[in-house]
Amino acid sequence: xxxxxxxxxxxxxxxxxxxxxxxxxxxxxxxxxxxxxxxxxxxxxxxxxxxxxxxxxxxxxxxxxxxxxxxxxxxxxxxxxxxxxxxxxxxxxxxxxxxxxxxxxxxxxxxxxxxxxxxxxxxxxxxxxxxxxxxxxxxxxxxxxxxxxxxxxxxxxxxxxxxxxxxxxxxxxxxxxxxxxxxxxxxxxxxxxxxxxxxxxxxxxxxxxxxxxxxxxxxxxxxxxxxxxxxxxxxxxxxxxxxxxxxxxxxxxxxxxxxxxxxxxxxxxxxxxxxxxxxxxxxxxxxxxxxxxxxxxxxxxxxxxxxxxxxxxxxxxxxxxxxxxxxxxxxxxxxxxxxxxxxxxxxxxxxxxxxxxxxxxxxxxxxxxxxx
Amino acid sequence: xxxxxxxxxxxxxxxxxxxxxxxxxxxxxxxxxxxxxxxxxxxxxxxxxxxxxxxxxxxxxxxxxxxxxxxxxxxxxxxxxxxxxxxxxxxxxxxxxxxxxxxxxxxxxxxxxxxxxxxxxxxxxxxxxxxxxxxxxxxxxxxxxxxxxxxxxxxxxxxxxxxxxxxxxxxxxxxxxxxxxxxxxxxxxxxxxxxxxxxxxxxxxxxxxxxxxxxxxxxxxxxxxxxxxxxxxxxxxxxxxxxxxxxxxxxxxxxxxxxxxxxxxxxxxxxxxxxxxxxxxxxxxxxxxxxxxxxxxxxxxxxxxxxxxxxxxxxxxxxxxxxxxxxxxxxxxxxxxxxxx
Numbered sequence: 001x002x003x004x005x006x007x008x009x010x011x012x013x014x015x016x017x018x019x020x021x022x023x024x025x026x027x028x029x030x031x032x033x034x035x036x037x038x039x040x041x042x043x044x045x046x047x048x049x050x051x052x053x054x055x056x057x058x059x060x061x062x063x064x065x066x067x068x069x070x071x072x073x074x075x076x077x078x079x080x081x082x083x084x085x086x087x088x089x090x091x092x093x094x095x096x097x098x099x100x101x102x103x104x105x106x107x108x109x110x111x112x113x114x115x116x117x118x119x120x121x122x123x124x125x126x127x128x129x130x131x132x133x134x135x136x137x138x139x140x141x142x143x144x145x146x147x148x149x150x151x152x153x154x155x156x157x158x159x160x161x162x163x164x165x166x167x168x169x170x171x172x173x174x175x176x177x178x179x180x181x182x183x184x185x186x187x188x189x190x191x192x193x194x195x196x197x198x199x200x201x202x203x204x205x206x207x208x209x210x211x212x213x214x215x216x217x218x219x220x221x222x223x224x225x226x227x228x229x230x231x232x233x234x235x236x237x238x239x240x241x242x243x244x245x246x247x248x249x250x251x252x253x254x255x256x257x258x259x260x261x262x263x264x265x266x267x268x269x270x271x272x273x274x275x276x277x278x279x280x281x282x283x284x285x286x287x288x289x290x291x292x293x294x295x296x297x298x299x300x301x302x303x304x305x306x307x308x309x310x311x312x313x314x315x316x317x318x319x320x321x322x323x324x325x326x327x328x329x330x331x332x333x334x335x336x337x338x339x340x341x342x343x344x345x346x347x348x349x350x351x352x353x354x355x356x357x358x359x360x361x362x363x364x365x366x367x368x369x370x371x372x
Numbered sequence: 373x374x375x376x377x378x379x380x381x382x383x384x385x386x387x388x389x390x391x392x393x394x395x396x397x398x399x400x401x402x403x404x405x406x407x408x409x410x411x412x413x414x415x416x417x418x419x420x421x422x423x424x425x426x427x428x429x430x431x432x433x434x435x436x437x438x439x440x441x442x443x444x445x446x447x448x449x450x451x452x453x454x455x456x457x458x459x460x461x462x463x464x465x466x467x468x469x470x471x472x473x474x475x476x477x478x479x480x481x482x483x484x485x486x487x488x489x490x491x492x493x494x495x496x497x498x499x500x501x502x503x504x505x506x507x508x509x510x511x512x513x514x515x516x517x518x519x520x521x522x523x524x525x526x527x528x529x530x531x532x533x534x535x536x537x538x539x540x541x542x543x544x545x546x547x548x549x550x551x552x553x554x555x556x557x558x559x560x561x562x563x564x565x566x567x568x569x570x571x572x573x574x575x576x577x578x579x580x581x582x583x584x585x586x587x588x589x590x591x592x593x594x595x596x597x598x599x600x601x602x603x604x605x606x607x608x609x610x611x612x613x614x615x616x617x618x619x620x621x622x623x624x625x626x627x628x629x630x631x632x633x634x635x636x637x638x639x640x641x642x643x644x645x646x647x648x649x650x651x652x653x654x655x656x657x658x659x660x661x662x663x664x665x666x667x668x669x670x671x672x673x674x675x676x677x678x679x680x681x682x683x684x685x686x687x688x689x690x691x692x693x694x695x696x697x698x699x700x701x702x703x704x705x706x707x708x709x710x711x712x713x
Contacts, residue, residue, distance in 0.1 A: 057453045159540060159571035173499025175475040175543040198453050266451055276541055277476045280573035281449040315458045318444045
């Protein structure tokens with residue numbers, strides 16, 4: 001039994017570790033072929049790992065990646081593919097920024113003001129995802145298609161609203177457009193780290209809380225069980241009295257609500273406004289992080305930290321003369337090889353189990369034969 | 373080019389230098405202890421547009437002065453923290469002259485510049501931040517756009533012209549507003565069709581010739597005979613469509629008639645709105661070299677140079693006098709070109 005446990009742990013680690021090693025080797029090969037030194041690359045990366053600022057930035061990046069991954073994973077567990085996290089969080093961040101920065105929020109006590117902002121972002125994210133859910137349950141529209149299209153609509157809507165004539169303002173001489181700055185009472189101060197000019201997002205705990213709730217609801221509540229059951233087999237879920245339509249709507253709303261949070265740590269912790277430079281595309285990164293972390297709350301955290309670190313080493317690579325695109329290549333290779341590695345390990349495990357069962361049966365038979 | 377020389381000459385007019393360098397640097401010899409860092413916006417060197425223009429200025433400075441240079445580039449999905457990290461890495465790496473290409477760096481530069489008072493920074497296209505060791509290099513794109521608008525109105529047979537902007541951001545809206553004002557100044561009843569290829573944060577509109585083709589086709593079909601492409605690399609698609617339909621186009625940023633990459637379609641480019649980011653970058657480096665760094669905003673406009681229209685190809689030679697009349701009026705301040713709607 002102890003052997004089996006050790007073995008299953010090793011098997012569980014084999015896929016991600018194997019994929020990482022494979023990706024590292026492949027990237028080293030690509031670097032060597034293109035005339036760059038893999039050694040310089042490792043040097044630059046380890047220099048990054050020793051710089052407090054890069055570590056803080058990596059953690060902050062990971063916070064938004066993690067929230068995005070959880071949003072995607074909620075859908076994944078239901079076999080729902082929410083590709084709309086990107087549009088959901090950008091809509092949510094813009095509207096939350098406009099709310100938090102509005103003049104009438106000045107008199108609101110800080111805790112209430114921040115809570116209102118966070119809730120508003122969740123509501124907006126849920127509402128935007130809710131459109132896709134409604135289309136799916138009433139008209140049978142695939143959420144893959146509708147969320148992609150809603151991303152495009154969100155882009156136009158955000159662009160329309162982030163305009164001096166509507167929610168935003170332009171400083172004279174600046175080419176940026178942004179919502180009014182959120183004043184101190186609406187911000188969430190970050191944590192100072194010695195040697196770093198960046199601060200750790202104050203809302204880093206929000207990501208931890210979301211991760212915990214994700215784990216708790218999925219594995220410790222009836223709702224979570226029904227959600228996973230529906231994802232595993234829709235017909236079995238229906239047979240046991242689960243309303244699939246209801247589950248689709250609820251899980252899309254939850255996914256959207258978490259998606260709404262993606263931009264909030266940056267908004268309340270660093271940028272204090274939604275501008276043309278507000279990070280875009282985090283929703284798509286969440287898909288990769290969720291895949292890599294296998295929808296597991298801890299797995300996704302590790303994946304988000306890895307992704308955040310890789311992203312933040314790019315400047316050091318550039319400085320060392322290594323093309324920063326190697327980071328994109330590495331991330332792409334890791335995702336692909338992880339998917340392949342998991343499948344290989346799964347097959348190996350099935351074969352090993354069959355073998356073990358066959359072996360056990362065979363031995364029983366022999367024993368019977370002997371006794372007979 | 374003549375303009376570039378004039379500006380360069382202006383920069384080194386007084387030859388009393390305190391930086392310990394000779395006033396007339398000889399090519400190829402490291403002139404001083406300057407180390408130049410350049411932080412590009414998304415796309416970086418090779419974007420056939422804005423970043424490349426900055427790169428040309430850097431290359432010119434490098435070939436003349438032989439400085440040590442380092443170029444870093446932005447990625448999509450960044451927060452200000454990554455931009456700040458980039459600027460800090462340059463400053464920490466001993467790069468004492470750092471140029472941030474694009475207004476996206478404004479917030480990051482504000483935080484960084486204060487921590488490195490000995491480093492001279494410049495930012496392109498932004499009047500922010502206002503810090504003692506930052507030079508803000510901005511352009512009056514609306515003035516040049518006004519002139520090509522005048523040219524379009526004078527040259528149009530249908531009284532219908534088009535404007536294609538790469539991405540719908542305030543920077544590009546300045547091109548649109550100036551162009552429309554120029555057209556209307558000549559022909560008040562002319563139609564100006566306006567189309568932006570993408571909305572932020574989708575910045576692909578600056579580098580997607582296929583989108584430019586489609587948008588231009590729509591405009592030519594709707595009666596336009598000249599289209600102004602303020603869309604970076606997407607302009608190639610506009611000119612291709614113009615050529616296929618026997619219509620005309622107007623280029624942007626550099627004298628696009630003379631760009632080797634556009635040799636196939638140059639016949640349709642009647643003029644270009646010139647925005648010399650390269651001159652601004654080169655001037656800034658020269659000013660630091662000559663210890664004449666000036667903080668604050670430096671506006672490149674028709675009067676100061678850095679903004680102009682081109683006449684290469686001879687397609688607007690017949691109306692050049694008229695366009696120059698307008699130019700003189702803008703320079704004298706008689707015409708104030710609006711920059712916002």
